Amino acid sequence: xxxxxxxxxxxxxxxxxxxxxxxxxxxxxxxxxxxxxxxxxxxxxxxxxxxxxxxxxxxxxxxxxxxxxxxxxxxxxxxxxxxxxxxxxxxxxxxxxxxxxxxxxxxxxxxxxxxxxxxxxxxxxxxxxxxxxxxxxxxxxxxxxxxxxxxxxxxxxxxxxxxxxxxxxxxxxxxxxxxxxxxxxxxxxxxxxxxxxxxxxxxxxxxxxxxxxxxxxxxxxxxxxxxxxxxxxxxxxxxxxxxxxxxxxxxxxxxxxxxxxxxxxxxxxxxxxxxxxxxxxxxxxxxxxxxxxxxxxxxxxxxxxxxxxxxx
Ligand code: NAP
Numbered sequence: 486x487x488x489x490x491x492x493x494x495x496x497x498x499x500x501x502x503x504x505x506x507x508x509x510x511x512x513x514x515x516x517x518x519x520x521x522x523x524x525x526x527x528x529x530x531x532x533x534x535x536x537x538x539x540x541x542x543x544x545x546x547x548x549x550x551x552x553x554x555x556x557x558x559x560x561x562x563x564x565x566x567x568x569x570x571x572x573x574x575x576x577x578x579x580x581x582x583x584x585x586x587x588x589x590x591x592x593x594x595x596x597x598x599x600x601x602x603x604x605x606x607x608x609x610x611x612x613x614x615x616x617x618x619x620x621x622x623x624x625x626x627x628x629x630x631x632x633x634x635x636x637x638x639x640x641x642x643x644x645x646x647x648x649x650x651x652x653x654x655x656x657x658x659x660x661x662x663x664x665x666x667x668x669x670x671x672x673x674x675x676x677x678x679x680x681x682x683x684x685x686x687x688x689x690x691x692x693x694x695x696x697x698x699x700x701x702x703x704x705x706x707x708x709x710x711x712x713x714x715x716x717x718x719x720x721x722x723x724x725x726x727x728x729x730x731x732x733x734x735x736x737x738x739x740x741x742x743x744x745x746x747x748x749x750x751x752x753x754x755x756x757x758x759x760x761x762x763x764x765x766x767x768x769x770x771x772x773x774x775x776x777x778x779x780x781x782x783x784x785x786x787x788x789x790x791x792x793x794x795x796x797x
Contacts, residue, residue: 492519493574493765496549498539498564499556500528502644503578507607508555511754517762522546539564543571551601551765554578557646558653562587565602569594574601576761580660580777581605583651592772602770603761606664610756611736612748617723618669620741624725629670629697629705632720633662634713637691637797645797647689654689656780658719659709663776665721665736666705674699676779679787684795691795695783 495518497504504523509530512520522534524542529535536542543549551574554564558580568575569591581604582588588604595602608614635658637647646652653660666674674697681690691712697705719735728742739746764771 491517493517493550493762494519494521494546494548495551495553496521496542496546497523497530498525498542498552498554498568499578500525500530501555504555507754508553511758512553514755515758515762518551518758521549539567543568543573549573551576551761553761557644557651558583559646559649559651562591565591566594569598569600569602572598572600574603574761574765576603576605576757579604579606579608579664580653580657580780581772581774582777585774585778585781588772588774588777592770595770595772599768601761601764601768602772603764604772604774605757605761606661606668606773606776607753607757608661608664608736609668610753610760611665611732612751613732613736613739613746614665614668616739616746616748617665617730617732617736620730621669621723621725622671624727626670626703627724627726628703629666629724630722631662631666631705631707632718633659633707634710634718636714636717637711637795639714641797643797648684648687648795648797650688652689653780654683654687655691655693655709655711656689656783658711659693659707660776660780661735662707662709662719662721663779665732666707667773667775667779669721669723669732670699670705672699672701672703674703674705676782676786679783680790681783681787682790682792684793685791686794686796690787690789691792693783693787695779697779 553576682692692710695707
């Protein structure tokens, strides 16, 4: 009973692939939230009040305390601003915005309104990430290699927004690797150079090679590719004086010198919502733009190579 009284009433905005695959099941299993409604231009969730816009949902559902934005990044800022201005706590799917600067404005607005803004990075909640961070904290790191490759047709069927400005292209999955790297590596790093392969008929890259380093000159190499139809490769390897740490399957598997480490089951989205709840109850925000900043740097420094047209 006490739990029910303290439940946070929440609405989902943007009922697409990730809302259905992850947000709805995670919210159904989290007693700290009660899912009250959803807003999406066309898609509906059976059994839930539905509105075709965030504005209509806010007008009708006065009791809502929080919204979770699962829309494409290009519309995220306007929706987050509207929700914060209406006094709601806001969780942002990754990436937190279409530009770095707009996210800072949202953080300021959340502060002014005394509301929580949570810029979520689901891959940081993969079970191997915190163990990797702890193991690397005291280690001498020689080099880092990231391979983040998947089939765009499998993971983004019929999505045109990923090919438009602000849609990130292959950085849409690649930013997950960057969100893990910025969490597990003990020192800040920065981009030195990048190669971007862009389909002749699209605005965003289908593949990217990135070369980063840190203040000690550590080589950090990343390859992102969407033209990979041989299963997913979502892997980070860190070579250290004490052996090679490997996070595989997007952080669900951790090995050190090929010996598996016990890290528990995958529960990225339940863990994200637990964190959002914790932030709301503590009256805090969590907004880290570093992964998005690295993508912006790649767009600034990247050498573009046109490749054959791609039809989504
Ligand atoms: P998606 O399948 O294209 O879904 C996006 C949904 O947003 C669409 O269904 C669309 O609703 C809705 N939408 C578009 N404009 C809207 C607006 N102005 N107001 C309300 N709803 C609007 O995309 P997705 O794959 O779910 O990705 C959404 C976000 O989640 C992206 O930032 C992505 O990076 C992130 N993400 C995706 C995955 C994944 O595996 N797909 C994983 C983690 C994170 P209608 O259907 O009603 O038109």
